Amino acid sequence: MNSLQDALYNWLTIKVVADVRKDDLAAQETAAFFYELLTVDHELKDIVVEKDEEMYRVLYTIGAERKTTKFPTELIDVMLDQMVAEPEKFINYPK
Template identity: 35%
Template sequence: MQIKDAIFNWLQIQIVWDARPSDRSAKDTATFFEQMLKEDHQVLNLTSTQDKEAACYVVEYEQNGEKQKQMFPKELAEKLLQDILQEPKYN
C-alpha cells in the first residue's frame, strides 16, 4: 500500500475512533494502520489536526528522520464517519 493511501486510511478511521471512543473495531483498525505505517514506511510520531480555515486535516509525521506533512479535504476525511453515522445498524 502506498504511504499516502495508508495515511488517509489511518486518518479516516482515527476520526471515527475520536468520535466513537468505545468503538473497539475503530480502535483496532486505527492501530493496524499505524503499525503498518511504522513497519512498511518507517513513519513515527503520527498526528492529525484539523485546519478549520482551510477545511482540511493536516497529518504530520516523521519518516527517515525528516518531518513530513500531508493535507486531506475535510469532507473526504470525514466521509467514513458520516457513512457510519447514517447507517442505523451501527448506531
Template identity: 40%
Template sequence: MSLMDALFYWLQMKWVSSAHPDDGAARETLLFFAQILSEDHELVSYEVSSIDAGKVHVTYAKTDGSTRTVWFDREAVEQLNRDMFNDQKE
C-alpha cells in the same frame, strides 16, 4: 499500500475512533493502519497537526529523521464517520 493511502485510512479511523470511543472495531482498525505506517513506511511518529474548515494536516517523521506535513480534504476524512452514523440511525 501507498504511504498517502495508509495515512488517509489511519486518519479516517482516528476520526471515527474519536467520535465513537467505545467502538472496539474502530480501535483495532486504527491500530492496523498504525502498524502499516510504522512497519511498511518506517514512520516513527504521525499526528494531526492542524485542522481548518477544509483541510486536515498530518505531520509525520521517518526513521531517517525527515519530517513532512501533508493535508487531506476534511470532507473526505469525515465521510466514513458520517456514513457510519447514518447507518446506525436507520
C-alpha cells in the same frame, strides 16, 4: 504494499471514527492496524494530526525528514458523517 498516501488516508479516516466511537472495538482495532502499518512498514515517527475547517494535516518524520500530507476535511470525515446520519447502518461493536 500500499502506498504511504493510501496508508495515511486509511488510518486517518478510521482514526477520526475511533476517536468518536471509543467503545467500538472494530474501529479501535482497525485504527491500531493502520497505525502499525504506518510505523512499522512505512517507518513513520512522531505522527501528529492537525485539523482546520478545510484540511487535515498529518505531520510525521520519516528518516531524518519532517513531512506533511494534507487531506480535504470532507474526504476524511465522510465515514463519520455517514455514521452520524444513518446510525442504524453502523452497529457499534463494543469491547
